Amino acid sequence: MRSITAKPGIFRPRWLAQPQALQLGMALLCLWLLVALLSPWIAPYDPIAQDAAATLLPPNLSHPFGTDNFGRDILSRVMWGARVDLQICLIGVIFPFIFGTLIGAFSGYLGGVVDTFIMRIIDVVLAFPFLVLMLSIIAILGPGLSSFYIAMALVGWVSYARLVRSQVLTLKHRDFILAARSLGYSHARILLVHLLPNALTSSLVFSMSDCVLVLLSGAAVSYLGLGVQPPVAEWGVMVAEGQSFITTAWWITTFPGLAIVALAMSFSLLADGLGDKLGERP
Structure with missing residues (x-):
């Protein structure tokens, strides 16, 4: 009889610990990418076309996800919304990842006054709640x-900066870095060629989990009216538009809400599987 063991200190469903998490996450993400790329051809209706004769229809054969109060097809809007929300995840992660990685690497490698100054900036940013600070910046802009x-x-860059800095602080005293210094390599070469590639593992894993935060933040900002503006099909906007009909037309908010959960789950599985593969926890 096979024994069941659990990793100490980690509370999570056992199926998430299996190698299939990475494959399942990649499969779900690829499915969403296909939906986003092919939505102009596979969506049954125009996502912003209004039909006064088909308002608030429940799910049926013509409209599998029903219609909203303007007669727009919910299934088509969910498909087109995947394009916007995946774009939000990609752009919302890549810039903090690049900027935070470079800042954290320079901070950890140079140390001294530079490291102290950067860490104090990070402390100031972390002193404010993430969503409150982000909403304040959006309100100003x-x-x-x-x-x-x-x-x-x-x-968002501060999390990446802290992760990379901690890795660099550990790696810069390793033998291969000391050997590179003894060979007379420049600081730029040591940092960019030898240190940074070895310090990126935890940041790569974290970026997959960060996609979930960015997705939920984008949906929340759009829900509050500060992000994507109607009539563009975006899941947070769709949830906001359907909140007045939650008791009479549940499908308006349910299906975009489920889409948010499904995409977030794909990134979570990908982060968990990637963490197991690379020996890092997201």
Whole structure:
């Protein structure tokens, strides 16, 4: 009889600990990518086309996800919304990842006054709640996706900087770095060629988990009217538009809400599987 063992200190469903988590996460993410790429051809209706004769229809054969109060097909809007929300995840993560990785690497490698100064900036940013600080920046810049991306870049880099800095502080005293210094390699070469590639593992794993945070933040900002503006099909906007009909037309908010959960689950599985594969926990 096979024994069942659990990793100490980690409380999670046992199936998440299996190697299939990585494959399942990649499969779900690829499915969403296909939906986003092919939505102009596979979506049954125009996502912003209104039909006054088909308002608030429940799910049926013609409209599998029903219609909203403007007669727009929910299934088509969910498909087109995947394009916007995947874009939010990609752009909302890549800039904080690049900026935070470089800042953390320089901070950990140079040390001294530079490291102290950067860490104090990080402490100031972390002193404010993430969502409150992000909403404040968006309110100053004005609603829209551009403001959201700027806010994410200004707030989200600190997590990557701390992760990479901690890795660099450990790696810069390893034998291969000492050997590189003894060979007379420049600081730029040591940092960019030898240190940074070895310090990226934890940041790569964290970026997959960060996609979930960015997705939920983007949906929340759009729900509050500060992100994507109607009539663009975006899941957070769709949830906000359907909140007045939650008791009479549940499908308006349910299906975009389930789409948010499904995409977030794909990133979570990918992060968990990637963490197991690389020996890092997200």
